[in-house]
Amino acid sequence: MDDSLLALLESMQLIRAFEEKAGMMYGLRKIGGFCHLYTGQEAVAVGAVSVLDLGRDYVLTGYRDHGHALALGMDPGAIMAELFGKATGVSRGKGGSMHLFDPAKRMLGGNGIVGAQIPVATGVALAQAYRGDGGVTLCFFGDGAFHQGALHESLNLAKVWSLPIVYVVENNQWGMGTNWKRVSSEEDFTLTVAGYGMKGLSCDGMDLASVRGALREAVDRARTAREPCLVEARTYRYKGHSMSDPQKYRSRDDVEEYRKRDPIDALKGRMTDSGELTEARWAEIAARVDAKVEAAVAFAEASPEPASGELYTDVYSSPRAAG
Amino acid sequence: MSVITYREALGRALDEEMARDGRVFLMGEEVGEYDGAYKVSKGLLAKYGPDRVRDTPIAELGFTGAGVGAAIAGLRPVVEWMTHNFALLAMDQVINEAAKMRYMSGGQLSVPIVFRGPNGPAEYLASQHSQSFASFWAHVPGLKVLAPSTPADAYGLLKSAIRDDDPVVFLESEMMYGWKGEVSDQEFLVPFGKAAVARPGRDLTIISFSKPARAALEAADALAGRGIEAEVLDLRSIRPLDEAALYESVRRTGRCVVVDESWPFASVGSHVAYLVSRECFDRLDAPVALVSGEDVPMPYNHALELAAQPLAAKIEAAALRALYREV
Ligand SMILES: Cc1ncc(C[n+]2csc(CCOP(=O)(O)OP(=O)(O)O)c2C)c(N)n1
Numbered sequence: 001m002d003d004s005l006l007a008l009l010e011s012m013q014l015i016r017a018f019e020e021k022a023g024m025m026y027g028l029r030k031i032g033g034f035c036h037l038y039t040g041q042e043a044v045a046v047g048a049v050s051v052l053d054l055g056r057d058y059v060l061t062g063y064r065d066h067g068h069a070l071a072l073g074m075d076p077g078a079i080m081a082e083l084f085g086k087a088t089g090v091s092r093g094k095g096g097s098m099h100l101f102d103p104a105k106r107m108l109g110g111n112g113i114v115g116a117q118i119p120v121a122t123g124v125a126l127a128q129a130y131r132g133d134g135g136v137t138l139c140f141f142g143d144g145a146f147h148q149g150a151l152h153e154s155l156n157l158a159k160v161w162s163l164p165i166v167y168v169v170e171n172n173q174w175g176m177g178t179n180w181k182r183v184s185s186e187e188d189f190t191l192t193v194a195g196y197g198m199k200g201l202s203c204d205g206m207d208l209a210s211v212r213g214a215l216r217e218a219v220d221r222a223r224t225a226r227e228p229c230l231v232e233a234r235t236y237r238y239k240g241h242s243m244s245d246p247q248k249y250r251s252r253d254d255v256e257e258y259r260k261r262d263p264i265d266a267l268k269g270r271m272t273d274s275g276e277l278t279e280a281r282w283a284e285i286a287a288r289v290d291a292k293v294e295a296a297v298a299f300a301e302a303s304p305e306p307a308s309g310e311l312y313t314d315v316y317s318s319p320r321a322a323g
Numbered sequence: 324m325s326v327i328t329y330r331e332a333l334g335r336a337l338d339e340e341m342a343r344d345g346r347v348f349l350m351g352e353e354v355g356e357y358d359g360a361y362k363v364s365k366g367l368l369a370k371y372g373p374d375r376v377r378d379t380p381i382a383e384l385g386f387t388g389a390g391v392g393a394a395i396a397g398l399r400p401v402v403e404w405m406t407h408n409f410a411l412l413a414m415d416q417v418i419n420e421a422a423k424m425r426y427m428s429g430g431q432l433s434v435p436i437v438f439r440g441p442n443g444p445a446e447y448l449a450s451q452h453s454q455s456f457a458s459f460w461a462h463v464p465g466l467k468v469l470a471p472s473t474p475a476d477a478y479g480l481l482k483s484a485i486r487d488d489d490p491v492v493f494l495e496s497e498m499m500y501g502w503k504g505e506v507s508d509q510e511f512l513v514p515f516g517k518a519a520v521a522r523p524g525r526d527l528t529i530i531s532f533s534k535p536a537r538a539a540l541e542a543a544d545a546l547a548g549r550g551i552e553a554e555v556l557d558l559r560s561i562r563p564l565d566e567a568a569l570y571e572s573v574r575r576t577g578r579c580v581v582v583d584e585s586w587p588f589a590s591v592g593s594h595v596a597y598l599v600s601r602e603c604f605d606r607l608d609a610p611v612a613l614v615s616g617e618d619v620p621m622p623y624n625h626a627l628e629l630a631a632q633p634l635a636a637k638i639e640a641a642a643l644r645a646l647y648r649e650v
Pocket of ligand 1: 064114
């Protein structure tokens, strides 16, 4: 258990360091467009993915997808190359930050349209149920997405079809500049889903153990009893919505309050207190993570741009279909 | 005269129309407390309050449809879509409800509503966020579709749209919001269905609308360097379409290039090219050309993304071909 917890701590730190570097690279204009960083929310992706069976489960998410991709073990170099728009990127430079895909690593995508991954994920769970392969689908989305019709239609489908899916609402409390309370008729999302006859679980998204506990229960239910489930992870995003957000809607103090409960610091503290982690061991982890991130940037830098002919590849299964 | 941005021109139009008519209100994601995702509605919440500048949840189908309902019940809503990409979620309400209410009620209902927001590719936003839907909306009888490319036209057409008794889809662009232009300090309206001559010329006609109208002007500049005088027509209004102006120009120049950033298959551009080909057939000295967005989803990589768009160099090349000149 010791080792695996250390591995999860390292995974969270990798996301943190990767995102901080991505923010810098954006500042240097190596990355363009919308880039939504995941800092603050690391415990959710890492904790949730840690209870999956990556031989048969799948993950889908929105545009804030770097954290989920890294937690699934996707190659940081290929992710960074995607952000740089390079041919070696996970989506060959065609998707960018919001559209990271890697089916071999069980990642069926980052999606740019708020809530659009929710019906799609529901369909992935349908395929798993249809084949009876025992797989479970994890579908991540934000508090803002909770109010899309796509979610409500999907919850009902998942329930009436008994699909093996876990919906994870990462309630970081802000959908762009809108606090979730201002747009939610019911602030407790677990109560909303109760109306669909669906189990809802809450957890502290700043606490890895809490996330793992709730997700383990939810994934077990989905896998063994074919009971779809919703988990609300209360969390916080440290950075603006995307790189262009002046964040006038919240104060620095609000962010600082949450930073005091930083999920990485908290886990580090707990593991140090219990003797599972030493300063030296942490220094080793941090150095390894930094080296990985540096290597990712170097790989992205050195990678070629896609060839101009790539514009017309992968529109259809066969080039001739274009007609 | 003041030089203001496209964004400010839209904001001024909204402000004036809200002041003029208490039935006019704005709703959409982040239009109020955030002052607009692209700051078009800046200051309006402070001035008009939350009933008239209404923040919505992220629920395009719901709030767009609620706008349609408010319109048939006597209000004059302006619905802001954060971008037209997200309006796809609301298409049923626009096409099956807003566009058909008057017709299927036998003329008993009016739907005075404006749906507006940025359309078309910006930069580095990849395929789900970089699409031009002009053709989708223009396809539908019952909708009016406007696509101004200058601050003055944005101002004058938005005011006309808000006063109109039919549903209007208004196409803006993230890239155009910062564009500057002269706008009269006096109030004015721009009528629907009138194309603008953005640049007069005698050798060929370039027809465009929205953001690519500027690329068309750049191409005309480059052509002028080669001694070719291109006339550039900016449609401004796609539906109704100023067919007369197009035919008059092309009959005079004998050559035509149509520029549209949408995909080429069944687009506004392809339709205009068809109309011009049919109506000016006996006066054309070359086939009508269409310079469109490439027929692919938008890639993220910047070089590919630029290659996918109808930029000035492509328009210039198409014009030279229409003149049987070396490209
Ligand atoms: C259908 C749709 N509407 C609007 C947007 C623009 N948009 C992108 S992210 C976002 C906020 C989403 O907030 P939330 O679901 O809470 O997720 P978070 O960004 O906090 O992770 C909005 C409005 C979009 N991409 N898609």
